[in-house]
Amino acid sequence: MSKIEQAFANGKAFIPFLTCGDPDLATTEQLVYAMADAGADLIELGIPFSDPTAEGPVIQAANLRALAAGATTDQIFAMVERIRRKTDIPLVFMTYANVVFSYSSKRFMQRMAHCAMDGLILPDVPFEEKADFAPFCAQCGIDLISLIAPTSQSRIERIAGEASGFIYCVSSLGVTGIRSSITTDVSAMVDQVRQATDLPVAIGFGISTPQQAQQMAAKADGVIVGSAIVKMIAQYGQAAVPHVAQYVREMKNAIKRLD
Amino acid sequence: MSRGRFGMHGGQYIPETLMNAVIELEEAYTYYKKDADFIRELDVLLNEYAGRPSRLYYAQKMSRHLGGAKIYLKREDLNHTGAHKINNVLGQVLLAKKMGKSRVIAETGAGQHGVATATAAALMDMECEVFMGAEDMERQALNVYKMRLLGARVHGVHSGTATLKDAVSETMREWTNRIHDTHYVLGSVMGPHPFPTIVRDFQAVISREIKAQCLELEGRLPDCVVACVGGGSNAIGAFYHFIDEPQVALIGCEAAGRGIDTLQTAATICTGRLGIFHGMKSYFCQDAYGQIAPVYSISAGLDYPGIGPEHAMLHDSGRATYVAVTDEEAVQAFEYLSRTEGIIPAIESAHAVAYALQQAPQMGKDKIMVINISGRGDKDCAAIARYRGEDIHE
Structure with a gap:
């Protein structure tokens, strides 16, 4: 069992996302420790990109703030090395193809392995284009996480069949961001995924409240929350740590009861 | 596995949400580019309408x-x-119509592609929304007026540098939001396959x-x-x-x-x-x-x-x-x-x-x-x- 699959061993997994370097890397580091303590099972670390085409306005703005504050891929690797001295919580990077490609996929995955990162999510790399990345991930023991969308339909079997780590089910059409309700038939999508793979399934996009998390976790093995946390970081800046910790605790408690 | 390559370039680096949309587009284009009615209708538009x-x-x-x-x-x-933009737009909007789409979206930089798209949409009875960098809206105010006159909705894009690249990103985001009735009329020989080929063929x-x-x-x-x-x-x-x-x-x-x-x-x-x-x-x-x-x-x-x-x-x-x-x-x-x-x-x-x-x-x-x-x-x-x-x- 990979470390990522272990993240799903403590009941329904709560997976928070944040953008590294927003407002600064020291705060990001503290947020990771606080989220791990508050019950996060796996943390998604966003490496900022200038033009994040799969993100809604909240995470777009965080990407630009982090870049404006000077965050770079190398500094983020250095931060993860520091984090790894204190916690072994499963960690995955979420970034865009060009950030990895321009660094050199091989060198990027080697550095990921060196600082014990567990997985990588690239929202602009579909199944057909993974050859630029997947071989290096495999060499370095990194899980390249596959995304499945409400429009995937007949593609699900093929994607899930070659997936590793966990399956990231996108709850809704459109980009990341808080939604008042999720109208997609998520259950049908998850059922189809389950027929194709035994990997754990996490649902993301649009989830912000404990009620939504409960609803989605009931259908899957975990939930991913990004914009709600990033919004809190935007609001409180360096003082966000206790607020985010409290939120993560509430969300994990909300889905824990489902076990 | 990868499609639409020009040497090592090209491909389809897009969110999974859009994959079936570009596959559907490729299938439709492969069919219609050889369809005698489509070719004839496009020729008439290019000659009699575009001049x-x-x-x-x-x-x-x-x-x-x-x-x-x-x-x-x-x-x-x-x-x-x-401008040359109309050549591509007449082709793509006609294709979208044949595919049963009722709405087109487009990015624009100078406004020429936006105006051309709004024009073809007016002609072919399609709903039209154009995304344009806020900075460019200021530089090309006349084209913004023209697009509105032609019945399009123009959305200012304030993210990033508020220019063409941000307009492309925002149009892609909008497409992931609403795919079933919407075609993205990409204005240049760029983006995911099959756009570079479709736009090149029409130009x-x-x-x-x-x-x-x-x-x-x-x-x-x-x-x-x-x-x-x-x-x-x-x-x-x-x-x-x-x-x-x-x-x-x-x-x-x-x-x-x-x-x-x-x-x-x-x-x-x-x-x-x-x-x-x-x-x-x-x-x-x-x-x-x-x-x-x-x-x-x-x-x-x-x-x-x-x-x-x-x-x-x-x-x-x-x-x-x-x-x-x-x-x-x-x-x-x-x-x-x-x-x-x-x-x-x-x-x-x-x-x-x-x-x-x-x-x-x-x-x-x-x-x-x-x-x-x-x-x-x-x-x-x-x-x-x-x-x-x-x-x-x-």
């Missing part, structure tokens, strides 16, 4: 004045809506006509075809039917902005490197960490940090040559063509004219150069006047 074929005009005064090659101007500026009418017209007028092919390149749609259109004619030199003119040794440039081939962005592998202006550069050009239509994958391939193979032209050189060419031939070119096209001003005098009188005048310059007059220190109001 094709466009003229290949012998610029006698300019040729005599420069004292070298014989210069012909391919007059895409005379098309309906004033290839330019080189098909140049070839026939030059043979008729001169009894031979030109020695050189020159076009400006942002994403590269007018250039690939002007080059395409000459790619297998190695005696014809193909020259793409990129926007150097304030110079390729400054950060205020949009010259992708001259200053960029290989990357993955906006659905494709190609060359992009970017920093050491792959962050896309905030590019600059006086021309809103060339103000883009990437180049279409087929151009990237033509550069790799050496089949086409890409040169950089500064704002100042383009403005001088804009003024030169206006005074010499009474033709006010788009500031984008003026980049190609600038190359001719440098190179035509070096060429023999027996040589033939074709410059693609991709659009007309009415939209640019206020900006050029401002560049020259004169404040005029539209």
